[in-house]
Amino acid sequence: MNQKTKTAPAPSDAPAETLSLQVYHTIRDRIFRGEWLPGTRLTLRSLAADLGTSVQPVRDAIGKLTVERVLILRPNYSVQIPEIDRAMMDEIFAVRNILEAEAARRCVSSMSSADIDELEEAILATRRVYWVESEILNRVATIQQVPRLLAQRCGSVTLGDQIINLRARTAPYYAAALARNDDGQDREFVVFTIRIQDEFIAAMRRRDELAAAEIRKVDLYTFQHYIYRLLGIGD
Template sequence: MTFREGCWRRRLRGEWFPGTRLTLRALASELGTSVQPVRDAIGKLTVERVLVLRPNYSVQIPNIDRELMDEIFAIRNLLEAEAARRCVSVMTDADIDDLEEAILATRRVYWVESEIPSRVTTIQGVSRILAERCGSEALCEQLINLRARTAPYYAAALARSDDGEDAEFVTFTIRIQDEFVTALRRRDEVAAAEIRKVDLYTFQHYIYRLLDVE
């Protein structure tokens, strides 16, 4: 695994919270390599806006910023709706079964205690399947980037959640997700796209509430 791939993996898993600062030397030491390959990879990751370059040879996960979060989620909402629309025509019944299993796994996250990276990975499972099986490589790449950029927010929010806060949200989102699977099985492009937008928008504002940025 290259350094860049490792950064992507850790970012997608929510191993770094918003505002986390990382030095090039520490990252190089962790990987067991020189600073130069790390610097080259960091350059690419900052262009992709996954990391922010700081003075004194350090990088940072972007801080919690309502304006930036609104922008990222708005784009992700549009693109995931398009991925859902495309999935209607290209997904097999077995693919939809896999998606339904991913949905069921996300529900268990709220009731079963586990490490934050595992929870973030599970919650992003539905988005991952939609991206990978929508039939568009370009769309998949864009959605991976957006997942990486939202994962630290998910991690920070889940670290603040508790069962009492989750119950109402989970009840609502279960109903939405069931309707989403039904729309896919009916091969209804319009309904699948619109329901996915509602599901993601609902989760977005659940995250906002936990982060106290509403």
């Protein structure tokens, strides 16, 4: 994508393990927010220069991200954002939808009223993605804030990490899809999504675990097929 997020240089005296972890989180977050489209190739040296660090912590971070299948190793010290692959997308979305439903169920009891207010604000912000023209990077970041909150507040580090990982893997697909003009063809989708989101917040406020989990799955499934339609890969 054209817009870059410039990152402050990491402290040169930071321990190697700490620096590598910082670089890992920075790169993953940029992928998570949809900065790079499917198929984008990145070199270790360009990433190191962009992050203001040496190649070694970038190499360590890339190694972790390839194990997590967020990136693919390529020849000549480069890596690639995975291409659009329908079978892989089906697999990722299926697992992610189950995990986010479980996170929603857990959040019913772990979130305070103030947390739910924050979640509602994040959900309301996603609606502007469909009506207001903005940078694709900002649109993806806005959509990703809702699952980020569910991951952070669900009370399970393991579950939260898995959600963030799968969201990072789907973010490039979101960026590619939202870069395409839907010509207002999905008004019914938007209306349905708004209703489902309202029902989700209502379930959270009345502390209904089962309803919150099931409604979250419906919302995710609907959005998944909206993305598929924009990408032209069908149902």
